[in-house]
Amino acid sequence: MANLSGALIGCGFFAVNQMHAWRDIEGASIVAICDRDPERLRIVGDQFGVARRYTDAAALFAGEKLDFVDIATTVGSHRPLVEMAAAHGVPVICQKPFAPTLADAKLMVEACVKAGVPLMVHENFRWQSPIQAVRAALVSGEIGTPFFGRISFRSAYDVFSGQPYLATGKRFIIEDLGIHILDIARFLLGDVTSLTARTARVNPAIAGEDVATMLMDHESGAISVVDCSYATRLAVEPFPETLIEIDGSGGTIRLAQGYRLTIVGKSGTKVSDISQPLLPWASRPWHNIQESVVAIQKHWVDCLAKRIEPETSGADNLKTLALVEAAYAGAASGAPVRLDALLR
Ligand code: NAD
């Protein structure tokens, strides 16, 4: 496989995982990095031995011949940076949340389509191996036709120490974390026709909502509940596990805390421990997320080689971002929100 030359823009908290993952992946290398903060540029450049460093993304695009760019900045800079990549004809990965609004996201997808460049959103939660295992069980037909799902993420983990900006935005849990859990609901049960939401802020020290409960109708006829909380103190802290219950016409799937998967279906009852191996550079409890970063970045390299659209392409992610917008609109109005109106 030809070695692809990539650049990383944004050398902050999460980008370190992306850099570790690039080092593990055959067929791609990060040849240049960019951060407007010279200190972050120095830390990541030295840690990963990248000599070509830029404090300005325009200078990066002007100075490098790139096969792709990996944008790991926070949401406010995503649109200008994706549009800059498109203008330079460079295939682009963009971190979630893809854009601050669905309108921006639509324009970003359009810019990449017009430029003919591939675009993938780094929506990594569905790439976690336990989530992939649930999906494989559904696809196998073991539990028949799913009619109910609960996708749940409840924790009291202190996310603010690593990511202080999460405490200051008017929007918090739906935009930052719920976006992953809503994407998993789509991944497992298909696209959504309508969504009802309720939110609350329990922690008085933050600006946004830290609890959200969403009820969704899926095109398939299934219904699901997506519930997220960063205000839930439990005996054993589950961060960052997503717990799943799916009921089907012929059985059930349960992904319980501790990565215990129970499938009751046509072939009887099977209980497995699907804990993932700890990568050499990973650290608990983040290892589950870190493993998914390798998986999604490998997927990108495969898609570029095969010239196929990534599963979490920009176009696909519009449907996840629409759920985020629907959730905020629904929580504000108290009424169900139809998705077709948002996606037109
Ligand atoms: P961060 O603030 O630690 O890092 C962002 C970096 O980008 C900073 O160093 C900043 O200086 C740099 N930057 C911002 N705008 C820039 C620009 N225009 N040009 C060059 N550099 C720029 O943030 P973070 O916590 O690493 O989050 C980054 C993104 O990753 C966010 O969108 C966040 O939601 C996402 N994230 C994803 C996961 C996941 O599991 N998928 C986990 C954590 C964070």
Ligand code: 89V
């Ligand atoms: O996945 C994320 O985007 C992270 C966290 C897991 C803390 O929500 O911000």
